[in-house]
Amino acid sequence: MKNTINLFKKHYIYFVLLIFWVVSMAISPFFRTTSTFSSIFIGAVPIVLIGFAQNIVVIGQGFDLSVGSVASLATCIASVLMGYNQILAILVILAVCALIGFINGVGVTKFKINPFIMTLGMMFIVNGVSLILRPSPGGFIPESLKNILLFRARGFAVGPLLIIVIAGLLGNYLLKKRSLGRMIYAVGSDPVSARMSGVNVDRIKIYIFILSSIVSGIAGIFIASRISSGNATAGAGYLFDSFIVVFMGGTLVTGGVGDFSGTIAASLIIASLVSIIQFLDISSWYQYIVKGVILVIVSGIQIYFYNKRRKLNE
Amino acid sequence: MNKGKLQQFLRSNLQITIILIGLLVVIIAGAIITPRFFSVNHFVNILYLNSILGVLAISQTLVIISGGIDMSVGATYWLVIMLGAQFMKGESLWGPVFICLLIGAAIGFINGFCIAKLKIPYVVMTLAMMVIITGVLYVTTGGGGGGRSAEPLTQFSIQRVLSFGTFRGMPARVIIWIALAMLFAIILNRTALGWKMRALGSNMNASVLSGIKTDRIQVLTYTLSGVLAVVAGLLYLGQARTPYPTFQSGVGVGGSITLDTIAAVVLGGTFFYGGNGGMGRTFLGVVFLSVLYSVLNMVGLQEEWRVIFNGLFILLVVGSYSRMKSKV
Numbered sequence: 001m002k003n004t005i006n007l008f009k010k011h012y013i014y015f016v017l018l019i020f021w022v023v024s025m026a027i028s029p030f031f032r033t034t035s036t037f038s039s040i041f042i043g044a045v046p047i048v049l050i051g052f053a054q055n056i057v058v059i060g061q062g063f064d065l066s067v068g069s070v071a072s073l074a075t076c077i078a079s080v081l082m083g084y085n086q087i088l089a090i091l092v093i094l095a096v097c098a099l100i101g102f103i104n105g106v107g108v109t110k111f112k113i114n115p116f117i118m119t120l121g122m123m124f125i126v127n128g129v130s131l132i133l134r135p136s137p138g139g140f141i142p143e144s145l146k147n148i149l150l151f152r153a154r155g156f157a158v159g160p161l162l163i164i165v166i167a168g169l170l171g172n173y174l175l176k177k178r179s180l181g182r183m184i185y186a187v188g189s190d191p192v193s194a195r196m197s198g199v200n201v202d203r204i205k206i207y208i209f210i211l212s213s214i215v216s217g218i219a220g221i222f223i224a225s226r227i228s229s230g231n232a233t234a235g236a237g238y239l240f241d242s243f244i245v246v247f248m249g250g251t252l253v254t255g256g257v258g259d260f261s262g263t264i265a266a267s268l269i270i271a272s273l274v275s276i277i278q279f280l281d282i283s284s285w286y287q288y289i290v291k292g293v294i295l296v297i298v299s300g301i302q303i304y305f306y307n308k309r310r311k312l313n314e
Numbered sequence: 315m316n317k318g319k320l321q322q323f324l325r326s327n328l329q330i331t332i333i334l335i336g337l338l339v340v341i342i343a344g345a346i347i348t349p350r351f352f353s354v355n356h357f358v359n360i361l362y363l364n365s366i367l368g369v370l371a372i373s374q375t376l377v378i379i380s381g382g383i384d385m386s387v388g389a390t391y392w393l394v395i396m397l398g399a400q401f402m403k404g405e406s407l408w409g410p411v412f413i414c415l416l417i418g419a420a421i422g423f424i425n426g427f428c429i430a431k432l433k434i435p436y437v438v439m440t441l442a443m444m445v446i447i448t449g450v451l452y453v454t455t456g457g458g459g460g461g462r463s464a465e466p467l468t469q470f471s472i473q474r475v476l477s478f479g480t481f482r483g484m485p486a487r488v489i490i491w492i493a494l495a496m497l498f499a500i501i502l503n504r505t506a507l508g509w510k511m512r513a514l515g516s517n518m519n520a521s522v523l524s525g526i527k528t529d530r531i532q533v534l535t536y537t538l539s540g541v542l543a544v545v546a547g548l549l550y551l552g553q554a555r556t557p558y559p560t561f562q563s564g565v566g567v568g569g570s571i572t573l574d575t576i577a578a579v580v581l582g583g584t585f586f587y588g589g590n591g592g593m594g595r596t597f598l599g600v601v602f603l604s605v606l607y608s609v610l611n612m613v614g615l616q617e618e619w620r621v622i623f624n625g626l627f628i629l630l631v632v633g634s635y636s637r638m639k640s641k642v
Contacts, residue, residue: 063437107629107633111632111633111636111637112636113629113632113633113636114632116383116437117580117628117632118629118632120573120576120625120628121624121625121626121628121629121632122625122629123625124573124577124621124622124624124625124626124628125621125622125625125626125629126625127618127621127625128618128619128620128621128622128625129618129622131617131618131621132618132619135618240441240442240445243438243441247438253435253438283452283453285448285449285452285453286449286453287449288445288446288448288449288452289445289446289449289450289453290449291445292442292443292444292445292446292449293442293446295438295441295442295445296428296434296438296439296442296446299434299435299438299439300428300432300434303432303433303434304432304433307433
């Protein structure tokens with residue numbers, strides 16, 4: 001019995017997702033179609049990826065405000081270069097994103113710039129560069145890339161579902177099984193004792209930011225193929241989504257605690273919410289209100305329980 | 315000046331020195347580009363255009379000095395502009411102004427309450443507030459074009475006083491900005507409230523232990539920030555008459571002016587000193603940004619270059635400051 005309760009506590013977010021889907025299916029026939037779930041999975045892919053990018057930074061005790069703008073930059077580079085050579089374009093995107101993450105990491109660790117200010121400044125710069133590359137949305141994304149990333153079988157979006165599953169497995173493997181992942185937790189929960197036990201804290205933090213930017217860049221490639229163009233503001237909204245899913249998924253804002261599976265479930269909830277709002281034909285502006293309120297409530301509850309547990313431990 | 319004194323001077327005034335050198339560089343660049351750069355009218359014009367940023371930066375300074383950041387000032391500012399226009403409809407003035415002030419205070423109060431009592435991190439809370447306000451703004455006003463500013467407000471907002479000779483006069487908006495900055499500088503430096511705010515910013519735990527009611531101060535700070543955002547909003551409403559919000563796709567409404575206020579405060583240096591910054595520094599930061607934007611404008615560089623320079627300057631100043639601080 002106790003095990004069941006513990007299991008529920010640990011993975012409550014999946015039960016929330018399940019209840020959410022079952023109730024929606026019971027209420028509306030719209031939710032019983034495969035095309036609805038296709039659109040949910042397609043919508044969830046960028047949220048999952050950027051959520052992961054934010055998640056590792058938050059676990060390592062920081063914020064990354066540049067995730068959304070890096071994704072936008074990736075769509076712009078893709079739309080400019082994809083016409084010449086797809087492989088080259090993807091390599092350039094990954095290299096640029098790695099460079100951005102590296103600069104973020106060096107600024108935070110070697111120059112001791114507050115992560116909030118560092119990534120804010122980076123967000124400014126990246127936004128500007130994207131606008132120069134693509135002042136208005138447009139450009140070319142080849143069909144072949146779209147066919148791979150948005151692969152459909154019998155009308156169901158298999159590609160996006162696979163991307164989510166693979167991202168989940170890889171992310172969990174990295175965080176839980178690799179030593180890098182363990183070090184990220186160590187750095188996030190207590191940098192001083194991590195340093196004392198021989199972890200190169202600065203290097204791990206630089207890795208965290210590089211990884212975060214690269215994953216955001218990959219999310220940008222997916223966004224570009226979904227909207228089949230480059231858009232300097234396409235990724236901006238995902239910054240906010242990334243905070244929601246990270247906190248909803250159980251990652252603590254104080255760092256050191258959290259995993260990726262919760263983030264995925266939370267991303268699916270958010271994507272479902274968005275498609276419900278679209279289906280009900282409510283003005284899409286209500287999305288903003290709902291999301292903002294959810295974020296406040298979720299982080300409020302989380303911090304309430306965190307403080308309660310800490311008091312118990314003391 | 316011997317070496318020890320120079321070091322001490324640098325240690326306490328490093329940030330100011332950096333920003334003054336930066337300002338000098340930008341002014342020289344401007345003077346090279348156009349000879350008319352040095353006219354008083356031009357400078358007053360620059361101040362006029364950025365007085366709203368100045369007022370918003372005051373509210374951001376208050377929040378940052380007490381150890382937080384308010385990402386929702388820009389959104390509050392736009393909400394008030396849009397709702398104010400709808401309430402005024404070109405006629406009534408004081409009723410709508412009062413309602414707007416209440417709205418701003420309420421937004422700030424909710425921010426402060428959630429941050430102080432529920433312990434939600436300020437970045438998360440104010441970001442959420444910005445997104446909520448974006449939703450509320452578009453749901454209630456349908457995206458602009460409705461309503462009009464009351465005539466007296468418009469008159470006041472573009473009013474200039476003390477004109478003589480070739481001097482075209484000092485805009486009332488600039489006077490309000492400077493008056494507010496001085497008022498809050500006095501509050502910060504001369505009153506118990508200001509002292510408590512700064513104590514909060516420099517060391518939260520110590521302030522709690524020394525008996526300051528930190529919750530109350532935080533709530534008050536964010537409420538003040540909301541009210542100041544309303545003042546800035548009303549000033550802009552007067553100028554714009556029938557406003558249309560600039561929506562940065564995805565980010566939320568008022569994102570870019572919020573980032574500008576943070577940039578001004580960071581460039582001024584309040585950010586590094588925690589409880590030790592001030593209105594004067596922020597004023598300098600706003601002036602620097604204003605002159606920079608005007609120079610960029612003269613060269614013909616658009617919005618995208620503006621944001622790049624904004625980011626570059628923030629990182630350069632913060633980076634060089636942090637580096638030099640560890641050396642001095």
